[in-house]
Amino acid sequence: RGERGERIRKRKNRSGNTRQRIASKNIQYMTAEVGYCYGSKHWGKGYASEALRKVIEYLHGEGFPVVTAEHFVSNKASGRVMEKAGMVYEATLKSRVINKIGEREDVLVYVSICE
16 A cells, blocks of 8 residues: 555465455554454354454554454444454444445444553
8 A cells, every 4th residue: 555554464264265454554643454354153252352352462562553443333243352352432434334235334433542
């Protein structure tokens, strides 16, 4: 992304899926946004919150005091993952996305701030 941002990517995972974005950094404002997606057979085992916690830890250690993440309002499990990883609810973005059934949906924003 040039000077203003840089993406962290992970290579093919064990199941052979292509690369997926796990973090996007804004160098100018020293903020990072994280996201994740993984297979349903791994849901409910604590893997996502553990991995998210480590990514947040890493980003804070690299000098990014603000780390954010978002989820569709209908995906309450993702909100719980963010909370378990130490993030706190910050805002609701109204009608921000179109979900997989073609309807507008709110997005909830969570944040981790290291001071």
